[in-house]
Amino acid sequence: RITPKRSRTVEFTAPSIFLPGVRVKHPKWGIGVVRDSYGETDDVKVMVNFSTVGVKRLSLKFANLERL
Template sequence: PLGEAMPVSGDYTVGQRVEHPKFGVGIVRRIETLATDHKLVVDFDGAGEKTLLAKFAKLTKL
């Protein structure tokens, strides 16, 4: 919705489309802040929902 701040984690925002080398294209659904990284919950078109650490995820923003 307009006017509401979307959660932002480093380079990623909720609702952003991303691509993973193994899981394919997906949408960032949730972001959790950890001490030294961010945990991304991504809903992939073909692989379902996956939880990834941002620094190891190897995601490409679309």
């Protein structure tokens, strides 16, 4: 019996709720717009343009973003 290997790497962009153009709220920087999202399953990052501080690259694990 041959068992298939499971060495595939699954790559995806941010969850669909954080696609470019989506407005989000950050607890410190306020309201912003997602410009880009990228990364792998447990390390997804988003670029968000905030009116108060400009563009920030954030890890979704730690950012506490809320979709508006």
